[in-house]
Amino acid sequence: MLEMNRIFKVFYEGTPDEKIALNKVNLTMKQGDFVTVIGSNGAGKSTLMNVISGKLSPDMGTVMIDGTNMTSLAEHKRASKIGRVFQDPMAGTAPAMTIEENLALAYNRTKKRTLSFGVTKKRRDFYREKLEMLHLGLENRLQAKVGLLSGGERQALSLLMATFTDPKILLLDEHTAALDPSRAELITNLTKEIVDKLGLTTLMVTHNMQQALDLGNRLIMMDKGEIIFSANEEEKRDLTVEKLLAEFQKIKGGGGLSDRALLS
């Protein structure tokens, strides 16, 4: 479904600040794969996401989605195949517009926008049915402005908006990091429920190692622009936070790395 081939990306090339964000990264995901990505800040996780979504264009390498080469396709053109939830709950929705209008925007992700109404009676029933999946009562607040919702509610809505049109790839960019623990758990459970139900091919970046272990069938660890550790379905089942940390230290040659250093 997703095939990334020798992706290379460098920032500030030719200056003292030069930084290799992705160093010939290869990543292949099969239909229905759910890969969690962990790694410290600056490891290249977000760059990886941005290269897939088209926000950044790689200096070298190819990105194939669903058998099509998307490497140099503009962000909005490949968005029909990609659903994305951002870290910031404010980023995934339009605050001055109502819940149903936001859903109408998302509904058009895979279709050409026309001069027909975004919210019709039939569509409204469809939106309501989808909102019920969130168990937040939002289906009764279709005409409420999204700016009035709490961060957790907005993130749940973002998740729904990114997924209800069956994207080929779902990108989750630390989508629970800005929420309090109970809201984060709610979004994590919703993510599991929705991804399982729709069988979405998902790539999730997280700083929470437990979450990375709980969700998905594969796990990769990134550092300095490279994938330094990768666990397949079988290997992932036996992993624990301790084992992951030990693995990280082994690869990095010890150096007294603490949980804190990896997570910060």
Add this chain to the structure above:
Amino acid sequence: MMTAMFGAVESGVIYAIMALGVYLSFRVLDFPDLTVDGSFVTGGAVASIMIVNGSSPFLATIAGLFAGFIAGCVTGILHTKGGINPLLSGILMMIALYSINLRIMGKPNVPLLAEETVMTKINTWFASDWSILIFMLIVTLIIKFLTDLFLKTEVGLSLRAVGDNEGMVRSFSANTGWMKVLGLGLSNALVAFSGALVAQYNGFNDVGMGIGMIVIGLASVIIGEAVIGHSSIARATLAVVVGAILYRMIVTLALRVEFLDTGDMKLITAVIVIIALVLPKILDRQKAAARKKKRLQQLGGSQSA
């Protein structure tokens, strides 16, 4: 006094179309578009030259609308494809249009008093003092309702989202660049349409009549929102229309003050906008201060008791 007020309402209704255009760029797209100062005159220039050369005034007015659409699209392309900052792309287009308008008109002022215009046509159909007001009110309200409907279509929704959260709407596969071009085109089409009608209403088109038009548009939007509110699209556009009429009435009243004359119009406009922007903030602060004082008093009361 009554005739002056009547005239104010009449022209307010025509300027309301321009204000709706400013609403589209300023509020919906969140793009402060100074093209308006130029495109308003462009609409009048195209219409008046076509009328002088004998075409139908209705056709001429529509042609003015299209000229404005093109001008707005150019501003949008300067911004999205050229990467020029929004304010600067508007200013560049405004200054360019000044020369283009002079070229279209051939001279700084085209008189229309002897010509057949939309206004004279209306007066021959319904000979009444009210005919222009009623006809223009119908045209403005039709445009208002069409704007409301458009902003609820799939294209309209993504246009609004561009002004609200650009990154988000791009991740839902909308081409935000072309959306902005379209939005600015439509905005300036309305502005030029209004300019074409104002030229015919005044009986001349002057190359300088667009100066400060953006501020008048803003004044209408802000006054309207303060009086009517903007909780929904239909309400916001109604506010713009009412605001445009109120603005004309305020100016008419201000001009009746002894020491002010017509040359002070722009100053009055600026002062109105400043008051409309600052007054709500001062009122809010006073309310907050009063609340605080009250709470302090309550606390003091409970302590002594």
